[in-house]
Amino acid sequence: MLCSSVFITGTDTGVGKTLVAGGLAGAWKEEGYDVGVMKPVATGGILINGELTSHDLLFMQAALGSCLKDEQSLCMPYCLKTPAAPAIAAQVEGVEIIPENIHQAYDALAKRHELMIVEGIGGLLVPINWDYLVADLVMDLELPLLIVCSSRLGTINHTLLTIECARHRGIEVLGLIINMTSNSQCLTVAEQTVSEVLEKVTDVPVIDIIPWSSSIDVESGRIGNAVELVESILPWMIVL
Numbered sequence: 001m002l003c004s005s006v007f008i009t010g011t012d013t014g015v016g017k018t019l020v021a022g023g024l025a026g027a028w029k030e031e032g033y034d035v036g037v038m039k040p041v042a043t044g045g046i047l048i049n050g051e052l053t054s055h056d057l058l059f060m061q062a063a064l065g066s067c068l069k070d071e072q073s074l075c076m077p078y079c080l081k082t083p084a085a086p087a088i089a090a091q092v093e094g095v096e097i098i099p100e101n102i103h104q105a106y107d108a109l110a111k112r113h114e115l116m117i118v119e120g121i122g123g124l125l126v127p128i129n130w131d132y133l134v135a136d137l138v139m140d141l142e143l144p145l146l147i148v149c150s151s152r153l154g155t156i157n158h159t160l161l162t163i164e165c166a167r168h169r170g171i172e173v174l175g176l177i178i179n180m181t182s183n184s185q186c187l188t189v190a191e192q193t194v195s196e197v198l199e200k201v202t203d204v205p206v207i208d209i210i211p212w213s214s215s216i217d218v219e220s221g222r223i224g225n226a227v228e229l230v231e232s233i234l235p236w237m238i239v240l
Contacts, residue, residue, distance in 0.1 A: 005116035006174065007143040009134065011158035013122045015150040016179030016210065018056045018218045021119040023230035026063035028115055030227065031234065035064060036113035039076045040102045040137060041121050041128055044083035052079045056119060059218045063227065070112070074105045087127035097129045099137065106141055118143060123158075124165050135169055144172040146233075147204075150181045153190040156197055163204055175207035177233065183212045208232050 008024075010017040021037065028035045042054035057076050072079075078097050082089035090097050110116050120126075124135040138145060145166055149159045159176065166173050178195055195206050210229050216222060 005110065005118065005141075005143050006146055007118045007120060007138045007141065008146045008148060009120040009124055009138070009162070011123055011147065011149040011155060011162050014181075015148050015155075016177070016181065017119050017148045018059050019179060019210070019216060019226055020146065020148050020177050020230055020233075021056075021117050022060045022063035022218075022223065023226035023228075024233060025060055025117050026065075026223065026227035027231045027234055028117075029064055034112075034114045036070060036109045036116045037061065037064065037075060038106060038109055038116060038118045039121075040106070040118065041078045041080075041086045041097065042076055043080045043086055043089040043121065045079040045081045052081060054079055055219050055221070058221050059223070060117070060119065062221050062223050070109060074109050077101050077105045085126050086121060087129050090129065097132075099128065099132050099140065102137065103140060116143075124162055135165060135171065138166075138171050139169055144174045146174050146177060146207075148177045148179055149194075149198075150179055151187075151191040151194050151209075152181055153188065155190075155194055156201070159198060160202060163202055173204050175205045177207055177230075178209045180210060180212045183214065 008017050008021045025035050025037050037060040039054055039057040042056060045052040045054055054076060080089035080093055080095060082092045086097060120134045126134045128134060147162050149155045163173060176198060195209055198206055213225055216226050
């Protein structure tokens with residue numbers, strides 16, 4: 001049975017969640033599925049034609065192309081301009097983030113689409129408001145988790161902490177995606193061994209290693225070969 005929806009989180013900010021979310025959305029679309037995307041909360045929003053929006057949501061929407069018809073109010077219930085954790089950005093801007101509004105938006109989108117891809121913000125313990133973390137949202141939406149981690153030094157600790165946090169809360173972890181964040185021809189020892197180490201120290205499978213690509217740029221909306229790079233993830237989206 002195909003996994004109906006998935007929540008994509010990261011071990012940190014800037015590790016490649018949006019690349020994976022957009023690429024996976026496009027890959028599922030190419031397989032013939034009706035796909036919906038959601039970025040429940042975004043910070044560091046940008047103004048386009050007078051409307052505050054997010055590079056991350058625009059990238060995912062671009063991956064779906066002309067088939068996208070969902071309102072931004074559902075795809076992204078909260079978009080804040082301040083580049084900070086949602087709870088802080090909301091406090092600065094005088095906004096109250098109400099989790100129930102996110103739940104309702106997700107339910108509305110899930111009724112429209114066969115598959116949903118939900119991209120988190122930062123990692124699992126980022127506060128959406130002062131009483132509600134990203135992990136709480138994953139639990140409330142009852143979604144399995146894909147964890148995106150980088151190839152840089154320090155990712156082992158961040159990844160293991162993310163796995164432990166998810167399992168402690170009863171969240172199903174489908175697997176790990178390693179995103180190679182360096183375009184260097186000479187990889188460091190940490191970059192060369194990250195997959196091997198993770199496979200030795202955890203039973204969570206490393207689903208894929210995504211190479212760095214100059215054709216992809218989230219901030220400019222360039223999808224490049226993102227769909228091609230994540231196609232190998234699709235077989236893992238099967239729930240037995």
